[in-house]
Amino acid sequence: MGFDAGKAGLTVGVIGAGAMGQGIVQVSLQGEMNVVLFDAKDGAAANGKEQVVKRLERLVEKGKRTADAVAAMKDRVTVASSLADFRDCSCVVEAIFENIEVKRQVFAELEEHVADDCLLTSNTSSLPIGSIARVCKKPERVAGFHFFNPVPLMRLVEVIRGPGTEEWVMDGLCALGERMGRTPVKVKDAPGFLVNFGGRAFTTEGLAVVHEGVATPAQVDAVMRDCGHFRMGPFQLMDLTGIDVNYPVSLIVHEQYSYDPRLRTVPLHKALYDAGRFGRKTGIGHFRYDDKGQEIDPPSPDHETSAAPAVQVHVAAEAPELEDLLAGVALDETDDGSSPIVAALFGEDCATFASRMGIDHTRLVAIDVTGDISKRVTIMSAPGASEEALNAVSAALQKNGRKVTAIKDSAGFIAQRIRGMVGNLGCEMAQIGIADPDSIDLAMKLGLNYPLGPLEIVADLGVERAFVIMAAMHAVSGDDRYRPSLWLRRRAQLGLDIKTPN
Numbered sequence: 462m463g464f465d466a467g468k469a470g471l472t473v474g475v476i477g478a479g480a481m482g483q484g485i486v487q488v489s490l491q492g493e494m495n496v497v498l499f500d501a502k503d504g505a506a507a508n509g510k511e512q513v514v515k516r517l518e519r520l521v522e523k524g525k526r527t528a529d530a531v532a533a534m535k536d537r538v539t540v541a542s543s544l545a546d547f548r549d550c551s552c553v554v555e556a557i558f559e560n561i562e563v564k565r566q567v568f569a570e571l572e573e574h575v576a577d578d579c580l581l582t583s584n585t586s587s588l589p590i591g592s593i594a595r596v597c598k599k600p601e602r603v604a605g606f607h608f609f610n611p612v613p614l615m616r617l618v619e620v621i622r623g624p625g626t627e628e629w630v631m632d633g634l635c636a637l638g639e640r641m642g643r644t645p646v647k648v649k650d651a652p653g654f655l656v657n658f659g660g661r662a663f664t665t666e667g668l669a670v671v672h673e674g675v676a677t678p679a680q681v682d683a684v685m686r687d688c689g690h691f692r693m694g695p696f697q698l699m700d701l702t703g704i705d706v707n708y709p710v711s712l713i714v715h716e717q718y719s720y721d722p723r724l725r726t727v728p729l730h731k732a733l734y735d736a737g738r739f740g741r742k743t744g745i746g747h748f749r750y751d752d753k754g755q756e757i758d759p760p761s762p763d764h765e766t767s768a769a770p771a772v773q774v775h776v777a778a779e780a781p782e783l784e785d786l787l788a789g790v791a792l793d794e795t796d797d798g799s800s801p802i803v804a805a806l807f808g809e810d811c812a813t814f815a816s817r818m819g820i821d822h823t824r825l826v827a828i829d830v831t832g833d834i835s836k837r838v839t840i841m842s843a844p845g846a847s848e849e850a851l852n853a854v855s856a857a858l859q860k861n862g863r864k865v866t867a868i869k870d871s872a873g874f875i876a877q878r879i880r881g882m883v884g885n886l887g888c889e890m891a892q893i894g895i896a897d898p899d900s901i902d903l904a905m906k907l908g909l910n911y912p913l914g915p916l917e918i919v920a921d922l923g924v925e926r927a928f929v930i931m932a933a934m935h936a937v938s939g940d941d942r943y944r945p946s947l948w949l950r951r952r953a954q955l956g957l958d959i960k961t962p963n
Contacts, residue, residue: 464633474547477556478509484612488641490534499541552580582606590623600625617907618643652717656908662882667695672727675871683762688832690912696747700740708734722942764867768852780805782830801850808933811843826854829874872937887915888946898960928953
């Protein structure tokens with residue numbers, strides 16, 4: 462049995478003429494394939510074809526396609542009146558709403574009309590492929606073919622192996638995805654698949670930081686943009702995708718992974734959802750927006766002070782980066798009893814460090830030296846700490862050309878927490894075989910525009926340091942949310958590259 466994705470005249474069937482279905486039609490046409498489009502709603506398939514043609518015609522206006530090419534594409538789309546019209550399809554992609562019973566009915570009926578070697582796929586983003594395939598006579602040719610919205614712009618397609626999916630089906634869909642101009646990644650059938658599972662850490666840990674009163678949404682976003690190189694911070698991202706979308710997905714993934722605390726969200730998330738504060742679409746979410754989607758009076762993430770910069774500090778926990786950050790400040794090994802005490806901490810909070818080291822917590826200012834610290838630096842102090850010490854250190858950092866975000870005491874600051882959690886969840890995906898390490902990184906960069914993939918983030922932090930951060934946060938909080946993945950633990954203990962296979 463085989464599937465030739467490159468053959469001339471190959472026909473792809475698409476069920477569902479909504480936004481996703483239209484996008485799949487478009488990339489199929491651009492891959493020089495024929496398309497049969499069906500939608501159960503009267504007139505929806507014809508309208509879907511019309512919308513696709515309009516988008517292709519706009520490409521002609523932009524000089525990206527010729528008028529003759531688009532006219533030929535239009536002729537290659539057939540509007541189906543029933544599933545019987547899929548008889549000549551080599552592959553069918555189901556892209557209807559997320560209802561398992563309706564999908565099962567569609568797949569069971571499809572098998573009555575298509576050839577034995579026709580691939581049957583679902584664009585579902587949340588339902589198990591095995592649960593769909595169980596009603597099929599030939600479950601071995603059923604797989605997930607998960608595109609991302611908007612399909613013509615998002616290069617990733619997840620090719621999901623159900624419990625019975627055979628290798629020729631996976632290979633054929635990967636080749637088909639490439640013909641459509643997508644980048645295919647093979648993924649295990651699991652809750653949220655790869656991207657929707659792996660994407661939980663970025664937003665839920667940002668929410669946890671705010672829930673604990675450590676920082677504001679604006680501060681978290683600024684740190685993750687400037688120090689982590691994310692295009693958007695977690696709160697901007699949630700407001701863009703919509704709280705009405707990301708909150709239910711968070712609940713589903715958390716539940717389907719047996720309530721693993723690493724996937725837990727916070728009451729603030731639910732409160733915004735219950736209040737109908739969905740983000741840009743409603744004018745208010747974590748931030749406020751005008752009718753053009755621009756933030757109204759965005760709060761500043763910067764710590765402002767008129768204090769004189771510190772001229773001398775005692776360094777209680779060294780890091781090479783401190784010399785540059787505090788250039789012009791005398792860094793003393795001994796404590797004079799009055800100067801600020803600075804420390805580069807990794808996963809530990811000020812209270813724990815001060816107690817463990819027996820130092821004066823009121824003068825302690827911790828500095829996060831991980832990530833990009835050329836533009837912005839995060840500092841924090843313990844409960845009951847001196848504002849004078851914090852301001853003096855902040856002023857010294859600002860004098861050396863950095864913006865400063867000052868937060869409350871937190872194991873792992875902001876960037877260490879969020880990057881550590883993203884990396885740790887990536888390690889867990891590798892451990893349970895969601896995909897291979899390179900595919901995990903590729904999918905997260907293509908699907909979510911991450912600057913680095915999760916395992917690349919671990920490598921950037923340093924494998925041993927990433928483990929130290931997670932283990933320290935786990936110890937300080939006592940929360941299994943921060944338990945290091947065995948994948949990370951073992952590679953840190955053995956001094957191995959994070960992508961070393963099992």
